[in-house]
Amino acid sequence: MPSFTDLEPSCRTDVPLAEHTWYGLGGAARWFYTPRGEAELCALLARFRTSGMPWRILGRGANVLVRDQGFDGAVIKLVGDAHACIQIDGTLVHAGGGADFTRVVRRSVDHGLGGLENLAGIPGSVGGIIRMNAGGRYGCVAEHVREVRLIGPEGGTETRAARDIGFRYRHTDLGGCVILGATFALRRDDRSELRERFKRIWNEKAAAQPAVSARSAGCIFKNPRGEAAGALLDQAGLKGQRVGGAEISSRHANFIVAHPGARTADVLELIALAKDRVRSKTGIELELEVEVW
Numbered sequence: 001m002p003s004f005t006d007l008e009p010s011c012r013t014d015v016p017l018a019e020h021t022w023y024g025l026g027g028a029a030r031w032f033y034t035p036r037g038e039a040e041l042c043a044l045l046a047r048f049r050t051s052g053m054p055w056r057i058l059g060r061g062a063n064v065l066v067r068d069q070g071f072d073g074a075v076i077k078l079v080g081d082a083h084a085c086i087q088i089d090g091t092l093v094h095a096g097g098g099a100d101f102t103r104v105v106r107r108s109v110d111h112g113l114g115g116l117e118n119l120a121g122i123p124g125s126v127g128g129i130i131r132m133n134a135g136g137r138y139g140c141v142a143e144h145v146r147e148v149r150l151i152g153p154e155g156g157t158e159t160r161a162a163r164d165i166g167f168r169y170r171h172t173d174l175g176g177c178v179i180l181g182a183t184f185a186l187r188r189d190d191r192s193e194l195r196e197r198f199k200r201i202w203n204e205k206a207a208a209q210p211a212v213s214a215r216s217a218g219c220i221f222k223n224p225r226g227e228a229a230g231a232l233l234d235q236a237g238l239k240g241q242r243v244g245g246a247e248i249s250s251r252h253a254n255f256i257v258a259h260p261g262a263r264t265a266d267v268l269e270l271i272a273l274a275k276d277r278v279r280s281k282t283g284i285e286l287e288l289e290v291e292v293w
């Protein structure tokens with residue numbers, strides 16, 4: 001490990017990533033950094049680059065499955081006010097990369113700004129939501145992003161317009177970047193109608209999926225073109241299938257939930273089994289939406 005002693009206050013070692021992911025599964029990160037501001041974050045990334053240290057950035061861990069052996073490198077998490085500010089300026093909403101996305105949605109709705117309520121019930125940080133181009137039946141975050149401030153792979157800070165982000169279905173070209181913040185361009189709308197819409201979409205999601213509080217990472221697989229992964233898994237008879245403490249939800253077959261005692265290895269075995277079944281029944285190769293670390 002190179003000498004990062006000046007950054008020690010922001011670093012802990014052998015931190016269980018289960019405590020930082022929705023799944024609550026997986027081993028520890030060798031180093032876990034919570035930089036106190038942008039300058040420290042830039043310094044950290046520069047040192048990772050020169051030392052060749054493998055690193056990852058974690059949001060709320062709502063789309064990440066950490067292997068049981070953990071991650072032998074550095075994990076960065078943007079926590080604290082320095083990374084979580086939310087500011088409203090007319091119809092623009094500026095939010096830090098570490099801000100809780102549901103808070104951003106609620107603040108916008110409370111200010112009578114519409115657009116983000118379509119993404120009610122999607123857990124994550126602003127950084128994670130943008131990186132994944134999160135979305136669902138009522139659209140995706142790309143539709144509301146004006147620009148993103150980031151640190152690029154070479155360490156430079158830049159502001160990138162939405163059209164230069166490579167937004168596609170659950171994809172952006174932002175791998176290797178750290179999202180520092182984003183500006184959302186919203187529209188004025190009636191506050192009580194927005195609240196109603198938020199509630200309706202939230203309830204719709206809650207009725208069709210396992211509880212948000214359940215240990216999962218949302219949809220395990222991406223929808224293949226013209227198909228719904230959940231329907232393919234259901235038709236393959238996979239609802240309720242278990243391996244160890246992991247189970248394919250009987251509410252929504254594209255969710256794998258972790259029960260007490262589950263290990264990541266159980267989830268991975270169930271993923272392999274589900275892929276095999278769907279492939280042999282339909283010839284379709286399912287692609288993971290969840291990231292395995």
Ligand SMILES: Cc1cc2nc3c(=O)[nH]c(=O)nc-3n(C[C@H](O)[C@H](O)[C@H](O)COP(=O)(O)OP(=O)(O)OC[C@H]3O[C@@H](n4cnc5c(N)ncnc54)[C@H](O)[C@@H]3O)c2cc1C
Pocket residue numbers: 022056057058059060061062063064078097098121122123124125126127128129130131132133134135136174177178179180211212213216217218219291
């Ligand atoms: C109950 C439940 C329901 C869900 N429903 C939906 C849904 O309807 N639609 C949907 O699209 N997803 C859904 N998801 C998945 C998840 O909410 C999204 O993928 C979300 O974008 C994850 O955000 P996060 O902050 O938790 O990212 P993480 O899971 O922590 O990370 C995801 C990716 O983003 C990267 N990342 C995180 N922060 C930053 C940053 N600051 N800069 C650069 N990269 C970063 C990580 O490195 C990783 O590559 C659901 C998940 C759960 C648990």
